[in-house]
Amino acid sequence: NAGVTQTPKFQVLKTGQSMTLQCAQDMNHEYMSWYRQDPGMGLRLIHYSVGAGITDQGEVPNGYNVSRSTTEDFPLRLLSAAPSQTSVYFCASSDERGGRDTQYFGPGTRLTVL
Amino acid sequence: GENVEQHPSTLSVQEGDSAVIKCTYSDSASNYFPWYKQELGKRPQLIIDIRSNVGEKKDQRIAVTLNKTAKHFSLHITETQPEDSAVYFCAASRGGGGFKTIFGAGTRLFVKA
Numbered sequence: 001n002a003g004v005t006q007t008p009k010f011q012v013l014k015t016g017q018s019m020t021l022q023c024a025q026d027m028n029h030e031y032m033s034w035y036r037q038d039p040g041m042g043l044r045l046i047h048y049s050v051g052a053g054i055t056d057q058g059e060v061p062n063g064y065n066v067s068r069s070t071t072e073d074f075p076l077r078l079l080s081a082a083p084s085q086t087s088v089y090f091c092a093s094s095d096e097r098g099g100r101d102t103q104y105f106g107p108g109t110r111l112t113v114l
Numbered sequence: 115g116e117n118v119e120q121h122p123s124t125l126s127v128q129e130g131d132s133a134v135i136k137c138t139y140s141d142s143a144s145n146y147f148p149w150y151k152q153e154l155g156k157r158p159q160l161i162i163d164i165r166s167n168v169g170e171k172k173d174q175r176i177a178v179t180l181n182k183t184a185k186h187f188s189l190h191i192t193e194t195q196p197e198d199s200a201v202y203f204c205a206a207s208r209g210g211g212g213f214k215t216i217f218g219a220g221t222r223l224f225v226k227a
Contacts, residue, residue, distance in 0.1 A: 033215065040123070042203055042219040043158065058214065090157060096209065103148065103215065105157040 006106035023091030032074040120218025137204035144206040
């Protein structure tokens with residue numbers, strides 16, 4: 001299994017540009033989440049999904065959209081990039097079935113907005 | 115909204131000493147409390163977790179305690195080693211695993227040889 005994969009690894013955008021961060025998992029997990037990590041602020045939840053077709057907002061959802069059309073994929077869309085969105089973005093997946101609760105993180109995408 | 119506070123933000127210990135990191139959560143419905151370790155440039159990885167029906171859990175040199183009444187939980191690392199140096203995050207959620215997990219701000223642990 002590849003686990004949780006994210007693309008791209010690095011991205012530089014100009015203010016106002018839009019882009020999609022890709023996240024995929026091959027573990028058939030129900031739950032998927034997007035976090036941003038900024039120095040001194042830990043991991044902040046942007047959006048999460050409890051299954052295909054179901055998404056909800058986390059702590060810092062403004063400026064981001066998500067969709068979950070399949071169990072495997074959970075893309076994060078930046079509608080109009082702003083310098084405040086410069087961060088490292090992690091996608092994660094987990095599953096409660098069978099008593100497994102571990103949240104598995106992808107390798108991250110480092111995004112810089114100029 | 116839900117909040118998790120973590121202290122200290124930085125912790126420096128001598129190799130072989132113990133390290134304790136403390137967290138407080140605000141959502142009384144939280145019932146799952148994982149701890150993650152993140153090495154520089156790497157992704158967070160789960161090191162131990164505890165559910166609300168358990169007061170303490172131990173795995174070799176790592177232990178976690180939970181006080182649901184006070185909404186406190188703590189990570190204890192004994193006999194620290196240089197490879198324990200990393201950032202540690204506590205988290206809380208209402209469901210298991212990733213269901214709307216809220217993280218603390220992290221503790222940077224330095225273990226001096």
